[in-house]
Amino acid sequence: MMLAQAQTDLRLDANAIDYLLVAFYFVLVLGIGFAARRSVSSSLDFLLSGRSMPAWVTGLAFISANLGALELIGMVANGAQYGIPTVHYYWIGAIPAMVFLALVMMPFYYGSKARSVPEFLYKRFNRTTQRVQAVIFAFASILIAGVNLFSLGLLLEALLGWPLPLAIPVAALIVLAYTTLGGLSAAIYNEVLQFFVILALLIPLTIAGLNRVGGWSGLKQAVTDGPGGAEQLSSWPGTSLTEIANPVLSVVGLVFGLGFVLSFGYWTTNFAEVQRALSAKSMSAAKRTPLIGAFPKALIPLVVVIPGMVAAVLVPQLSALKNGQPSDVTYNNALSLLMKEVLPNGILGVAIAGLLAAFMAGMAANISSFNTVFTYDIWQDWVRPGRSDRYYLQVGRWVTVIGCVLAIGTAFIASGSSNLMDYIQSLFSFFNAPLFAIFILGLFWRRMTGTSAWIGLLSGTAAAVVVNILVSTGVLALSSQAGSFVGASAAFVVGIIVAVIVSQVTKPKTETELVGLVWSLTPKADRQHTSDGEDSGWYRRPGVLGGGVLALTVVLYVIFS
Amino acid sequence: MTESEGARIGHDTPVSSTASRLFDLRTVLAVLFAVYGLVLLILGLATTTDADIAKAGGFNINLDTGIAMLVVAVLFGLWVRVRPTRAPGATGDGAGPTGH
Numbered sequence: 001m002m003l004a005q006a007q008t009d010l011r012l013d014a015n016a017i018d019y020l021l022v023a024f025y026f027v028l029v030l031g032i033g034f035a036a037r038r039s040v041s042s043s044l045d046f047l048l049s050g051r052s053m054p055a056w057v058t059g060l061a062f063i064s065a066n067l068g069a070l071e072l073i074g075m076v077a078n079g080a081q082y083g084i085p086t087v088h089y090y091w092i093g094a095i096p097a098m099v100f101l102a103l104v105m106m107p108f109y110y111g112s113k114a115r116s117v118p119e120f121l122y123k124r125f126n127r128t129t130q131r132v133q134a135v136i137f138a139f140a141s142i143l144i145a146g147v148n149l150f151s152l153g154l155l156l157e158a159l160l161g162w163p164l165p166l167a168i169p170v171a172a173l174i175v176l177a178y179t180t181l182g183g184l185s186a187a188i189y190n191e192v193l194q195f196f197v198i199l200a201l202l203i204p205l206t207i208a209g210l211n212r213v214g215g216w217s218g219l220k221q222a223v224t225d226g227p228g229g230a231e232q233l234s235s236w237p238g239t240s241l242t243e244i245a246n247p248v249l250s251v252v253g254l255v256f257g258l259g260f261v262l263s264f265g266y267w268t269t270n271f272a273e274v275q276r277a278l279s280a281k282s283m284s285a286a287k288r289t290p291l292i293g294a295f296p297k298a299l300i301p302l303v304v305v306i307p308g309m310v311a312a313v314l315v316p317q318l319s320a321l322k323n324g325q326p327s328d329v330t331y332n333n334a335l336s337l338l339m340k341e342v343l344p345n346g347i348l349g350v351a352i353a354g355l356l357a358a359f360m361a362g363m364a365a366n367i368s369s370f371n372t373v374f375t376y377d378i379w380q381d382w383v384r385p386g387r388s389d390r391y392y393l394q395v396g397r398w399v400t401v402i403g404c405v406l407a408i409g410t411a412f413i414a415s416g417s418s419n420l421m422d423y424i425q426s427l428f429s430f431f432n433a434p435l436f437a438i439f440i441l442g443l444f445w446r447r448m449t450g451t452s453a454w455i456g457l458l459s460g461t462a463a464a465v466v467v468n469i470l471v472s473t474g475v476l477a478l479s480s481q482a483g484s485f486v487g488a489s490a491a492f493v494v495g496i497i498v499a500v501i502v503s504q505v506t507k508p509k510t511e512t513e514l515v516g517l518v519w520s521l522t523p524k525a526d527r528q529h530t531s532d533g534e535d536s537g538w539y540r541r542p543g544v545l546g547g548g549v550l551a552l553t554v555v556l557y558v559i560f561s
Numbered sequence: 562m563t564e565s566e567g568a569r570i571g572h573d574t575p576v577s578s579t580a581s582r583l584f585d586l587r588t589v590l591a592v593l594f595a596v597y598g599l600v601l602l603i604l605g606l607a608t609t610t611d612a613d614i615a616k617a618g619g620f621n622i623n624l625d626t627g628i629a630m631l632v633v634a635v636l637f638g639l640w641v642r643v644r645p646t647r648a649p650g651a652t653g654d655g656a657g658p659t660g661h
Binding site (some may be wrong): 017020021024025028031032057189192193196197200204207208209210211212213341342343344345346347350 | 586589590592593594596597600601604605608609612613616617618619620622623625626630633
């Protein structure tokens with residue numbers, strides 16, 4: 001066993017067979033890219049998969065797009081640092097929002113035939129709102145793609161010993177190769193493949209890790225005796241996560257800050273996610289997309305948070321870190337340190353393929369949604385309207401290249417953050433929370449005007465940025481984690497208030513313009529999905545699926561309360 | 562198989578060239594898990610040392626994972642066999658990923 005003061009060797013002891021398994025995975029990924037290329041003949045094919053995907057494919061791609069490097073490395077890190085309370089990110093922080101997206105919002109998204117979230121904003125509000133949101137989204141996508149890229153760079157550094165300045169550009173090239181080939185179809189098909197490979201990493205890792213610490217009871221014992229104490233074994237009230245000492249306020253913070261503002265903001269308006277549902281082949285399939293994704297989402301923390309907790313117990317450098325002793329590792333290293341600790345060659349190769357897959361899933365999702373928004377909302381509807389579809393297909397391909405190059409730059413920004421999850425949460429508080437505010441207001445309040453939408457959006461973002469600055473300069477005594485909860489809430493509240501005030505003095509759209517875009521003006525029949533043919537069967541009813549996943553989440557919370 | 566599928570796919574929807582003409586993703590998944598499963602199974606049987614077993618906390622992780630992956634591969638293969646992609650109007654239970 002290594003001594004903590006020696007320089008920690010992060011390199012995984014991969015051998016030829018491990019590399020062969022990784023190489024085989026890449027052959028399949030690129031093969032999918034080539035096969036999908038033959039099917040791309042229009043910009044809609046390239047950017048929205050021709051709206052032809054079956055629900056199980058879009059559903060798994062939906063969750064895989066979220067199961068990026070952020071999810072894996074960041075959540076294993078959180079599991080190591082905070083323990084069981086991390087599950088809030090998955091349960092209260094995702095499932096209700098996913099059900100809401102499917103049952104309440106999808107009829108408007110899919111029904112409006114908008115090709116992107118900004119285009120939906122154009123239909124509901126006006127051009128300015130579309131453009132403001134398109135630019136913000138493009139900016140955010142590139143920042144988040146940088147996080148994924150940085151994570152892959154970390155992995156290549158750990159695996160091959162390459163320095164980050166070399167690993168990051170090489171990593172970008174890999175994703176570029178397959179997303180320019182097949183567009184969204186290649187991205188979505190690969191995401192489904194990635195979903196399974198990521199599970200093939202996580203499940204054996206969890207089982208082996210638990211075996212090493214004496215099973216679940218052994219882990220509980222070790223965590224109770226450890227620096228975190230028994231508090232790390234129960235999800236509520238999660239005071240360590242929120243850093244709100246009062247348990248009642250902590251629960252309120254989790255439910256409102258994480259469960260409502262951050263999570264609804266992310267899941268219901270993030271185009272990288274919504275795009276997967278928009279590519280489904282029918283309204284019913286579009287509604288089922290987030291629900292099919294929600295079932296794995298509810299179960300994944302079992303194989304993410306638990307390995308994180310195991311890593312903190314099993315890996316001496318992490319235990320030292322948790323005890324507050326000097327250590328040359330960070331929580332972001334928890335996943336690869338645990339892989340090194342418990343996985344022998346062979347399964348290690350599968351695990352490395354899974355990690356690479358996670359990285360690519362996240363980055364490809366960001367890049368393919370960046371593509372669509374840039375091509376349709378910024379280029380076609382604004383900068384260069386009225387060209388041929390062929391022209392926009394070419395633009396889409398070039399934007400992919402440019403996006404990857406820009407992501408290389410933002411990867412170095414991400415490398416400055418000690419906990420990736422904190423970094424990403426603060427990005428979401430800037431971009432998603434205000435968007436959700438104007439979205440939800442616009443959906444239910446017909447009086448809301450176009451001008452109020454973009455002013456509300458920008459005010460909300462400004463509020464979140466101000467909170468972030470106050471936290472990072474120490475004016476507000478909060479951790480960055482709690483800071484992003486507060487920032488998101490501030491963005492939401494400010495966005496709503498400003499939009500309501502501005503709406504009073506500006507002119508709304510007429511009611512006929514808003515049919516299909518505002519709840520009260522949309523006939524119930526327009527919100528319905530068909531339930532015949534391939535959409536038949538009680539188990540395909542979105543309501544049943546939604547109720548089922550909510551029940552599953554409650555059961556999981558009872559088990560891990 | 563890609564072309565013939567495309568030909569059989571329906572005429573009721575605007576024929577988008579995309580998913581309807583793509584290969585069956587289930588087959589790709591079956592192939593992936595068959596290859597991974599086989600390699601791990603062989604490694605588990607042939608090269609596992611006591612150190613490997615101790616590393617994984619007392620079980621032959623390559624062997625067990627290999628077997629599990631082969632089972633998954635067979636399940637995907639069966640799914641393709643039982644519910645091949647088919648023309649529109651046919652009843653399915655969600656199994657036909659590229660049919661309409």
